[in-house]
Amino acid sequence: xxxxxxxxxxxxxxxxxxxxxxxxxxxxxxxxxxxxxxxxxxxxxxxxxxxxxxxxxxxxxxxxxxxxxxxxxxxxxxxxxxxxxxxxxxxxxxxxxxxxxxxxxxxxxxxxxxxxxxxxxxxxxxxxxxxxxxxxxxxxxxxxxxxxxxxxxxxxxxxxxxxxxxxxxxxxxxxxxxxxxxxxxxxxxxxxxxxxxxxxxxxxxxxxxxxxxxxxxxxxxxxxxxxxxxxxxxxxxxxxxxxxxxxxxxxxxxxxxxxxxxxxxxxxxxxxxxxxxxxxxxxxxxxxxxxxxxxxxxxxxxxxxxxxxxxxxxxxxxxxxxxxxxxxxxxxxxxxxxxxxxxxxxxxxxxxxxxxxxxxxxxxxxxxxxxxxxxxxxxxxxxxxxxxxxxxxxxxxxxxxxxxxxxxxxxxxxxxxxxxxxxxxxxxxxxxxxxxxxxxxxxxxxxxxxxxxxxxxxxxxxxxxxxxxxxxxxxxxxxxxxxxxxxxxxxxxxxxxxxxxxxxxxxxxxxxxxxxxxxxxxxxxxxx
Amino acid sequence: xxxxxxxxxxxxxxxxxxxxxxxxxxxxxxxxxxxxxxxxxxxxxxxxxxxxxxxxxxxxxxxxxxxxxxxxxxxxxxxxxxxxxxxxxxxxxxxxxxxxxxxxxxxxxxxxxxxxxxxxxxxxxxxxxxxxxxxxxxxx
Numbered sequence: 001x002x003x004x005x006x007x008x009x010x011x012x013x014x015x016x017x018x019x020x021x022x023x024x025x026x027x028x029x030x031x032x033x034x035x036x037x038x039x040x041x042x043x044x045x046x047x048x049x050x051x052x053x054x055x056x057x058x059x060x061x062x063x064x065x066x067x068x069x070x071x072x073x074x075x076x077x078x079x080x081x082x083x084x085x086x087x088x089x090x091x092x093x094x095x096x097x098x099x100x101x102x103x104x105x106x107x108x109x110x111x112x113x114x115x116x117x118x119x120x121x122x123x124x125x126x127x128x129x130x131x132x133x134x135x136x137x138x139x140x141x142x143x144x145x146x147x148x149x150x151x152x153x154x155x156x157x158x159x160x161x162x163x164x165x166x167x168x169x170x171x172x173x174x175x176x177x178x179x180x181x182x183x184x185x186x187x188x189x190x191x192x193x194x195x196x197x198x199x200x201x202x203x204x205x206x207x208x209x210x211x212x213x214x215x216x217x218x219x220x221x222x223x224x225x226x227x228x229x230x231x232x233x234x235x236x237x238x239x240x241x242x243x244x245x246x247x248x249x250x251x252x253x254x255x256x257x258x259x260x261x262x263x264x265x266x267x268x269x270x271x272x273x274x275x276x277x278x279x280x281x282x283x284x285x286x287x288x289x290x291x292x293x294x295x296x297x298x299x300x301x302x303x304x305x306x307x308x309x310x311x312x313x314x315x316x317x318x319x320x321x322x323x324x325x326x327x328x329x330x331x332x333x334x335x336x337x338x339x340x341x342x343x344x345x346x347x348x349x350x351x352x353x354x355x356x357x358x359x360x361x362x363x364x365x366x367x368x369x370x371x372x373x374x375x376x377x378x379x380x381x382x383x384x385x386x387x388x389x390x391x392x393x394x395x396x397x398x399x400x401x402x403x404x405x406x407x408x409x410x411x412x413x414x415x416x417x418x419x420x421x422x423x424x425x426x427x428x429x430x431x432x433x434x435x436x437x438x439x440x441x442x443x444x445x446x447x448x449x450x451x452x453x454x455x456x457x458x459x460x461x462x463x464x465x466x467x468x469x470x471x472x473x474x475x476x477x478x479x480x481x482x483x484x485x486x487x488x489x490x491x492x493x494x495x496x497x498x499x500x501x502x503x504x505x506x507x508x509x510x511x512x513x514x515x516x517x518x519x520x521x522x523x524x525x526x527x528x
Numbered sequence: 529x530x531x532x533x534x535x536x537x538x539x540x541x542x543x544x545x546x547x548x549x550x551x552x553x554x555x556x557x558x559x560x561x562x563x564x565x566x567x568x569x570x571x572x573x574x575x576x577x578x579x580x581x582x583x584x585x586x587x588x589x590x591x592x593x594x595x596x597x598x599x600x601x602x603x604x605x606x607x608x609x610x611x612x613x614x615x616x617x618x619x620x621x622x623x624x625x626x627x628x629x630x631x632x633x634x635x636x637x638x639x640x641x642x643x644x645x646x647x648x649x650x651x652x653x654x655x656x657x658x659x660x661x662x663x664x665x666x667x668x
Contacts, residue, residue, distance in 0.1 A: 080549070092549065096551075426653045426654075447632075524575065
């Protein structure tokens with residue numbers, strides 16, 4: 001270590017080894033301590049900030065700012081109409097265009113969104129689920145029209161529809177045809193886009209909807225196993241697609257519970273993939289994940305205190321071995337994040353990465369009696385949930401998850417946990433700083449919030465009308481007819497038809513309507 | 529908060545709760561539903577993706593005293609007044625309470641549009657119940 005550069009020394013100059021403790025070490029099965037041997041010494045996590053608002057041109061400017069400020073991955077937030085597969089001129093879209101994310105109606109919007117950004121060089125994450133294959137098709141077409149081959153594209157499609165029925169509720173079609181769309185994208189990217197992660201199996205939204213840490217972990221991994229079973233049933237080989245599955249977890253306030261959750265997630269995934277699903281490729285066994293700090297933990301009261309919450313949650317993600325991280329902005333309980341707040345959030349990650357020294361050794365908490373116990377305990381409790389779902393599905397996790405969705409079991413469990421928490425806060429059993437204790441010092445006058453005006457909606461509708469006027473209507477109709485025909489054939493991969501349709505400038509809404517005619521619409525059982 | 533004796537109140541407050549529009553964030557509204565129920569009110573929970581029409585149908589069928597809608601997607605300035613107008617157009621004197629992420633500076637505009645109450649993140653059960661009760665008391 002004598003020639004080691006100062007990066008791997010403490011502030012006082014003490015040299016630090018890549019890892020401490022006995023095996024299994026980081027990079028060794030079951031990867032409890034991390035998926036890489038030297039973790040952040042060789043490569044920091046990706047600082048991936050989620051952004052999207054207004055028109056594609058507005059969001060493009062935010063993307064360029066984030067890249068210029070040292071961010072190294074893009075993450076796209078779409079507006080509600082896009083997430084629900086509706087065009088900006090749909091009745092449902094009134095008041096929602098460009099407000100909680102960027103509006104994308106056609107491939108022309110996608111072109112504006114990534115203007116001036118080399119798609120062969122950045123990695124792009126797209127948070128989209130119901131219409132995910134359509135947006136993936138648009139991204140591919142934008143790249144190809146710009147001279148970048150699909151095989152060069154790196155990124156992640158969230159495309160995790162199961163958690164939509166359980167928690168986030170941005171579903172369109174019923175579960176089974178929706179899962180078919182997921183396996184279609186998995187088959188397509190496995191064959192043609194080797195650098196693409198086709199599904200980001202997400203606990204984030206389950207947690208935000210009110211679940212506990214154990215429920216977040218257990219429901220998410222169960223969904224992961226369900227996708228594995230669905231893909232294998234669709235004829236894919238587990239080791240062909242599993243290396244490209246990735247995960248997305250929440251990092252909440254209870255520091256050691258979160259660290260234990262991340263460590264347990266890796267161990268459970270590795271064991272199940274090897275022992276139950278017969279994966280042999282080491283990459284299939286390694287659970288890689290993105291982390292976002294807990295939006296739901298942020299308070300509208302004294303919002304600057306959220307900077308401290310975010311820093312602590314982000315540190316838990318890093319000490320839990322995350323591969324990428326989004327830090328929330330301190331003003332998110334008040335409005336969409338302002339530029340200043342986004343910058344503070346990114347800087348928070350940079351402080352952890354470059355000032356704290358926690359990156360100098362892999363899994364620095366490994367071997368702590370409390371952390372190891374917590375990891376075991378979270379795993380044990382998650383296994384109880386898997387056993388319940390396996391019962392429901394008579395041996396199949398996929399069927400168990402479907403059954404839990406149909407009966408409202410997941411939504412009920414989450415709502416119970418959310419209400420339990422609120423009652424504890426209400427009763428003063430849990431202190432939330434600035435909300436039910438330490439409440440003096442709130443200054444609403446000092447806030448500068450991001451506002452999205454009505455002009456976004458008007459602009460976007462005009463843009464859509466212009467694209468529709470310029471396109472070849474006969475070509476659009478022909479490509480949509482093929483989408484319809486392919487949708488009716490459960491064993492036909494829909495991606496080629498979707499690529500043709502969006503290339504012809506069919507809108508997101510037109511494609512969704514076409515699929516909906518074939519697949520039907522999902523209406524949930526409303527439980528409180 | 530009123531005690532559970534409210535359950536024997538001959539006219540407990542009846543509240544229709546709904547997510548108006550596309551926004552799927554339903555954690556807060558479900559918690560509010562239970563807070564109101566525990567506060568002695570009758571809750572009709574419509575759930576997701578409701579329109580002003582489906583909400584008005586429910587108000588008429590259930591003879592509701594208050595409508596509660598929830599929005600976390602910055603759509604309140606458009607959808608809040610729209611709900612108030614739709615109820616008025618239907619000839620219904622039923623106040624509207626909005627919950628979700630509504631910046632303080634929007635509250636005067638909400639009040640001017642006839643929204644009876646706004647509940648933000650962190651509102652306690654007492655505040656939620658009091659706000660809905662106050663809204664119900666404004667009925668002519």
